[in-house]
Amino acid sequence: MASSQDDLQYQIRILPGVSRTFAITIPVLPDSLAVVVSNAYLLCRIADTIEDDSALDQEQKSKFHRLFILVVEGSYDAKSFANELSPLLSSDVLTDELDLVENTARIIRVTHSFSVREQAALLRCVMVMCSGMPKFQRNKSLSGLSDLGQLQEYCYVVAGVVGEMLTELFCVYCSELEEKRDKMMKLAVSFGQALQMTNILKDMWDDRRLGTCWLPRSVFSGSKVEFQTLDQFRDTQVFRDGMDELIGIAYRHMREGLEYTCHIPTKEVGMRRFCSWALGLAVLTLRKIHANPSYTSAEQVKISRKAVKATVFTTNLFLGNNRVLRLLFNLGSGRLPLIVKSVD
Numbered sequence: 140m141a142s143s144q145d146d147l148q149y150q151i152r153i154l155p156g157v158s159r160t161f162a163i164t165i166p167v168l169p170d171s172l173a174v175v176v177s178n179a180y181l182l183c184r185i186a187d188t189i190e191d192d193s194a195l196d197q198e199q200k201s202k203f204h205r206l207f208i209l210v211v212e213g214s215y216d217a218k219s220f221a222n223e224l225s226p227l228l229s230s231d232v233l234t235d236e237l238d239l240v241e242n243t244a245r246i247i248r249v250t251h252s253f254s255v256r257e258q259a260a261l262l263r264c265v266m267v268m269c270s271g272m273p274k275f276q277r278n279k280s281l282s283g284l285s286d287l288g289q290l291q292e293y294c295y296v297v298a299g300v301v302g303e304m305l306t307e308l309f310c311v312y313c314s315e316l317e318e319k320r321d322k323m324m325k326l327a328v329s330f331g332q333a334l335q336m337t338n339i340l341k342d343m344w345d346d347r348r349l350g351t352c353w354l355p356r357s358v359f360s361g362s363k364v365e366f367q368t369l370d371q372f373r374d375t376q377v378f379r380d381g382m383d384e385l386i387g388i389a390y391r392h393m394r395e396g397l398e399y400t401c402h403i404p405t406k407e408v409g410m411r412r413f414c415s416w417a418l419g420l421a422v423l424t425l426r427k428i429h430a431n432p433s434y435t436s437a438e439q440v441k442i443s444r445k446a447v448k449a450t451v452f453t454t455n456l457f458l459g460n461n462r463v464l465r466l467l468f469n470l471g472s473g474r475l476p477l478i479v480k481s482v483d
Contacts, residue, residue, distance in 0.1 A: 144228045146245045150177055153242070156235030157184050162246050164416055172312045179261050179304060184374035185243060186265055188236045190272050196227035197277055208249055211265050217244035220371030227415045260307035264300050271296025279351045283366045286357035287388070290336075293329060295354065298335035315404050323402055329395035330414075335447070336389035340428050341437045344370075358384050370435075379432055386429050387478035391423055394477075396455060397468050405459040412458060419450040422471050429475055 154177055161180050165173050189195065189203045203224050209215035219244040228237060239246070250261060275284075275293050284290050296316035306327040310316045316323065339346075339353045346352060347369065359381035361444055365372070372378050400414040420442060427440040434440050442450075450471075457463040 145175050146248050148264075149242060149245045150174070150181065150249055151236060153181065153239055157181070159232075164413055165201075166458065167412045167416075169407075170314065172409070174310065175253055175257055175261075175306065175308055177337050178246060178253075179264065179301075179308070181239060181246050182261060182265055183268060183301065184236070185240060186245070186272070188228070188232065188240060189224070189269075190276050191388065192229050192232060195227060197229065197273075200273065200277075204273070208266055208269055210243065210263075211250060211262050213251060217247040219398070240279075254311065255268070256311055257308060260271060260304045260311075266302040267296060267300040268353075272480065276420050281347060281350060281352050281367050281369070283352040283354045283356050283369075288367035290353070290355045291332065294332040294335040298331035299328040300331070302331035304434060309403070309410055313404060313407055313410070317400070319402050323399060326395050326399035326402070329392040330399050330418075333389050333396050333423050336385065336392065337425050337428075340389065341355050341387060341424055341440055354385070355383075374433065382432060383429075383476045384478060386425060387476035389425055390422075390472065390475045390477050391479065393414070393472075394417060394468075400415075401461040401464065405461075408458060412455065415454040415458060415464065416451060419454050419466070419471065420447065422468065423450060424473075426471070426473050426475060 148183075154165070157467050158180065161177075165177050167173075168176055186204065186207060189200055189207065190219070195203070203220075203445055206215055206220050206223075210217045210220045221241050225237065225241050228240065240435070250258060253261070271292075275296070284293065293332070306316075306323050309323075310320050343352065343354060352366060352369070354366075354369075359377060369378075396414070396418050400411055400418060403414065405411070423442050424440060425448055427442065428434065431440055453467060454464070457467060
């Protein structure tokens with residue numbers, strides 16, 4: 140069944156309820172591209188809701204992830220999927236997330252109105268996330284990840300694959316990007332890892348209070364036992380050196396994200412703005428983390444509204460000038476450590 144204006148309006152209405160950040164950044168994209176990217180984000184959010192729900196056991200999560208892939212593919216009825224899943228979700232699921240699941244059919248009707256290439260990009264992203272997330276989410280603990288390789292894999296299935304999907308959608312919208320597609324796909328994975336690593340570092344102490352840790356033990360020369368009580372050696376040199384290494388790796392990936400942004404034609408103001416805002420805010424967050432190694436919560440390294448407004452204003456002002464964007468990026472980075480050699 141074809142999507143309607145009501146379906147599109149629902150998509151616009153539900154987005155702020157499940158992500159305030161994307162509700163701000165997605166509308167800066169060109170209108171037709173914003174519709175596809177909004178839809179893609181909502182599909183990913185449904186997959187996340189299944190994985191994160193506390194009332195579903197592993198078998199149920201696997202079942203609904205499989206069904207959801209079929210729904211996106213068009214070989215399983217979206218309404219039946221929603222009717223089966225909704226009653227099983229935990230009572231503490233967010234109201235807007237429940238609403239989204241209950242209205243899966245609306246989202247899917249919009250999905251199936253896109254071009255074949257756009258639908259293929261969205262389906263691939265959902266498939267990778269639904270098959271990759273469980274490996275990490277269902278084994279999460281205070282022991283963290285074993286090494287940088289695991290961290291890279293985790294960042295890919297939750298963020299890198301999203302970068303690849305966005306790149307494909309950007310190429311569909313802007314034919315000039317086709318000749319740069321392969322290069323941008325590689326940079327997109329780095330861009331995604333930069334943003335995800337920044338979130339991991341920002342939220343690490345809040346995550347630990349919830350019984351989760353995404354830091355790689357190998358960087359801290361730590362064992363599982365030590366990671367169970369990570370807060371007890373937060374002020375040691377070993378811990379600070381490990382944090383500097385992770386910050387340096389994230390910063391290197393951010394520089395790749397900058398190159399990704401600079402590859403977008405200057406006439407594509409919305410696409411460049413979408414990427415520049417995310418990059419600028421991530422750099423400032425990483426800088427605050429580096430300057431405050433004794434932080435104990437995300438709130439302590441949160442960027443001020445003034446800094447957000449200044450970043451948005453400055454990037455908008457020089458959006459079409461790659462040389463100035465690189466200069467602003469370097470100035471905004473301050474004295475962040477940089478791991479040049481690829482160790483991840």
